[in-house]
Amino acid sequence: MLRGASLRVTRPRMAVLAAAHDHPHADTNAIIGLVRDELGEVSHQAVYDVLRALTGAGLVRRIELPGSVARYESRVGDNHHHVVCRSCGAIADVDCAVGAAPCLTASDDHGYALDEAEVVFSGLCPACVAALPSASPLPPA
Ligand SMILES: [Zn+2]
Ligand SMILES: [Zn+2]
Numbered sequence: 022m023l024r025g026a027s028l029r030v031t032r033p034r035m036a037v038l039a040a041a042h043d044h045p046h047a048d049t050n051a052i053i054g055l056v057r058d059e060l061g062e063v064s065h066q067a068v069y070d071v072l073r074a075l076t077g078a079g080l081v082r083r084i085e086l087p088g089s090v091a092r093y094e095s096r097v098g099d100n101h102h103h104v105v106c107r108s109c110g111a112i113a114d115v116d117c118a119v120g121a122a123p124c125l126t127a128s129d130d131h132g133y134a135l136d137e138a139e140v141v142f143s144g145l146c147p148a149c150v151a152a153l154p155s156a157s158p159l160p161p162a
Contacts, residue, residue, distance in 0.1 A: 026078035036060050037071045041081050042095040046103075046112045052093060086112065086141055100124060106146035115142065
C-alpha cells in the first residue's frame with residue numbers, strides 16, 4: 022500500500038498503517054500505544070508525522086465525530102458514514118446511504134459545486150439500549 026502511494030516504506034509507517042487497519046477508529050493515543058507495542062519507543066511526533074503522511078496520501082482517513090478527538094481508519098474512498106452512541110461513544114461504520122458522495126442533496130447549494138456531506142448518525146448503541154431501565158417492568162411471574 023505504501024509503495025502504491027509512492028511513500029517510502031518504513032517500520033513506523035507500516036506499524037501505523039497496521040494499527041489503523043486492525044483497530045478502526047482508533048485515536049492518536051491508541052495508535053501511539055499500538056505502535057509502541059510493535060516497535061518499542063517511538064515519539065509522539067513521529068507518529069503524528071506518519072499519520073499526516075498517510076492521511077495526505079489517502080491511505081488513512083481522519084474522521085472527527087461529535088464530542089470526540091480525531092480518529093483514524095484505513096477504510097478509505099467509499100464515503101462510508103458512522104453511527105455514534107451518544108452514551109458510551111461506541112462507533113460503527115455504515116455504508117454510504119446512496120453509494121457515493123455527496124450522498125445528500127442540499128436543499129440550497131448556493132451555487133457551490135458540492136462534493137461531500139458529512140453524515141453522522143447518533144443515538145444509543147444496542148448495549149446502552151439494553152442497559153436502560155425498562156419503562157414498564159414486566160410483572161413477576
Ligand atoms: Zn453505547
Ligand atoms: Zn469508519
